[in-house]
Amino acid sequence: xxxxxxxxxxxxxxxxxxxxxxxxxxxxxxxxxxxxxxxxxxxxxxxxxxxxxxxxxxxxxxxxxxxxxxxxxxxxxxxxxxxxxxxxxxxxxxxxxxxxxxxxxxxxxxxxxxxxxxxxxxxxxxxxxxxxxxxxxxxxxxxxxxxxxxxxxxxxxxxxxxxxxxxxxxxxxxxxxxxxxxxxxxxxxxxxxxxxxxxxxxxxxxxxxxxxxxxxxxxxxxxxxxxxxxxxxxxxxxxxxxxxxxxxxxxxxxxxxxxxxxxxxxxxxxxxxxxxxxxxxxxxxxxxxxxxxxxxxxxxxxxxxxxxxxxxxxxxxxxxxxxxxxxxxxxxxxxxxx
Ligand code: NAI
Ligand code: MG
Numbered sequence: 001x002x003x004x005x006x007x008x009x010x011x012x013x014x015x016x017x018x019x020x021x022x023x024x025x026x027x028x029x030x031x032x033x034x035x036x037x038x039x040x041x042x043x044x045x046x047x048x049x050x051x052x053x054x055x056x057x058x059x060x061x062x063x064x065x066x067x068x069x070x071x072x073x074x075x076x077x078x079x080x081x082x083x084x085x086x087x088x089x090x091x092x093x094x095x096x097x098x099x100x101x102x103x104x105x106x107x108x109x110x111x112x113x114x115x116x117x118x119x120x121x122x123x124x125x126x127x128x129x130x131x132x133x134x135x136x137x138x139x140x141x142x143x144x145x146x147x148x149x150x151x152x153x154x155x156x157x158x159x160x161x162x163x164x165x166x167x168x169x170x171x172x173x174x175x176x177x178x179x180x181x182x183x184x185x186x187x188x189x190x191x192x193x194x195x196x197x198x199x200x201x202x203x204x205x206x207x208x209x210x211x212x213x214x215x216x217x218x219x220x221x222x223x224x225x226x227x228x229x230x231x232x233x234x235x236x237x238x239x240x241x242x243x244x245x246x247x248x249x250x251x252x253x254x255x256x257x258x259x260x261x262x263x264x265x266x267x268x269x270x271x272x273x274x275x276x277x278x279x280x281x282x283x284x285x286x287x288x289x290x291x292x293x294x295x296x297x298x299x300x301x302x303x304x305x306x307x308x309x310x311x312x313x314x315x316x317x318x319x320x321x322x323x324x325x326x327x328x329x330x331x332x333x334x335x336x337x338x
Contacts, residue, residue, distance in 0.1 A: 002031035003290055006059040006066035011041055012264025013274035013323075014069025020276035020327030021067065021283050024302075027331040028295035029338040030287060035059050041071040041082045051079040057089055060255050067286060068259040069279065072266065080127065086257060087120045088127075092250035093148065094155045095120040095229060096285075097261055099236035099246055104310040105317060109239050112216045115165070116236060117156040118229020120250055122148045123180070125226045142180050144225060149184045153191045155251075156223035160198050167199040168192065171208045171224035171232065184225055209235060233261050244275030244316045247282040249289070256289055258282040272322035275314040277303070280330070295338075302334035 009018040025032065037056045045051055060066045073081040086092070095118040101111055128141035153170070160168055170188035172181040185202055192200035203211060205228045212219065212232065216239050224232065237246040243262035250257040260278030268274055280303065287296035306312055312329045313319025321329070 002033045003065070003292075004033045004035060004063045005286075006037055006056070006063050007034040008037045008040060008056065008066060008068040008071075010069030010071045010264065011043065012070060012072055012266050012269040014071065014264055016270070016272065016323045017260070017274050017276040017279045018067070018069040020323050021279045023327050024276075024280050024299060024331050024334055025283050025287075025295075027302075027335040027338070028287065028292070028298050029335075030290075030292045030295035035063060041073075041079075045079055052082045052085045052089070057086075060086075060090060060257065064255050065286065065290065066255070066257040067279075067283060068257050070260065070262060070264040072264040083259075084125050084127070087250050090250075090252055090255045090257070091121060092252040092255065092257055093119065093121050094152055094251040095233075095248060096159070096251060097229075097233040097236070097246060097248045098281075098285075099233070099240050101240050102245060103304060103308040105241045105245075105307065107239065107241050109216050112236075112239050114216065114219045114236060115159070115221045116229055116233045117152060117159070117221065117223040118233060119144070119148065119152040119224070119226050120229075121226075123226035142177070142225075142227070144180050144184060146183065146187065149187050149225075150191065153184075153188050153223055156221055157191055157195045157198060160221045161195060165198070165220050167201070167220040168195075169208075169219055169222050170200075170202045171205050171222055171228050172202060173205050173228075175204060181225065188223065205232075208232065212236065212239065237261055242275075242316055243278065244314065245277045245281070247278055247280075247285055249282060249285045251289075256286075258286040258289075272324055273315050274323050275316045276323055276327055277314075280327075298334050298337035301337040302330055305333050306330050 009015040071082040097116040100113045122144045124142040126143045172185045174181040174185040237243045246261040
């Protein structure tokens with residue numbers, strides 16, 4: 001039976017990497033019926049609609065799974081981030097971002113294999129912002145809840161247990177943010193006690209940034225609040241080949257939205273330059289979420305082959321291929337593994 005999936009191509013490089021990903025997914029042998037939602041973000045606002053139309057939310061609610069390209073958010077003004085709204089409205093509380101070294105890439109670090117679990121609905125992204133015109137004072141409130149913190153921490157430990165991971169590191173700034181980060185850290189210690197088989201440690205976020213670029217191999221699962229997770233996942237991307245290769249999944253109780261860590265990359269949009277690997281790896285996570293394990297394994301095998309060979313990579317990794325050629329070659333390899 002075909003899986004019904006909401007497909008949001010997004011803008012910037014979104015439509016290019018989404019098309020490439022669909023091509024590769026269709027080579028896995030798994031069957032899909034795509035519910036295309038093309039008009040979101042600026043395109044929707046220009047047409048007189050909401051940045052995130054209710055119909056898009058409804059489509060994801062009814063299909064339970066979406067594959068999504070990046071959507072541009074105006075900086076410092078304009079509409080609220082479609083990406084943040086989607087995560088909040090669907091209560092996609094867990095943002096999972098694996099950063100694993102790929103074969104054949106000449107990166108500063110080898111054998112990196114970490115997973116970042118970012119709380120996805122609270123913290124500084126709560127949308128609690130105000131500006132006091134008279135005094136020239138701006139506030140952005142980092143509100144977190146006990147239940148929201150506990151569920152992402154537990155999600156991380158459960159994932160670690162299920163997948164045989166050895167260690168969890170909680171990242172915080174509890175020395176300064178005593179109430180918010182302090183609570184997150186305390187809850188992490190409490191939850192950790194229920195998982196005696198998993199090594200547990202904590203790091204202050206600034207030190208963690210340094211640790212990650214000096215000895216990234218020493219970290220396994222990392223769980224943290226929204227802003228720290230956002231920053232650390234781009235940092236982790238830099239360790240293993242850049243934003244073009246890092247996948248992500250936004251997971252809630254009822255729905256899941258699979259999207260790359262990177263944004264809409266307006267500097268290279270529409271030029272067939274984007275690396276679709278990040279979204280393709282998100283699609284691999286989606287296949288596993290759908291229990292399409294054989295299809296996921298075929299996709300993975302094809303991708304590892306292309307990277308090990310190193311001849312058909314995209315420009316961001318020093319290769320000669322555009323988005324389309326890369327995905328065509330990858331689709332051929334994937335089909336050969338089905
Ligand atoms: P970005 O991730 O779009 O780009 C940062 C740099 O990485 C650029 O030089 C870009 O060319 C490069 N890059 C990104 N993805 C690439 C890929 N697949 N292949 C090759 N190179 C790639 O981040 P930036 O510039 O900060 O954000 C641009 C827009 O994207 C903003 O409006 C931002 O709000 C939005 N954004 C959306 C996200 C989402 O939809 N989930 C996530 C992050 C940002
Ligand atoms: Mg980000």
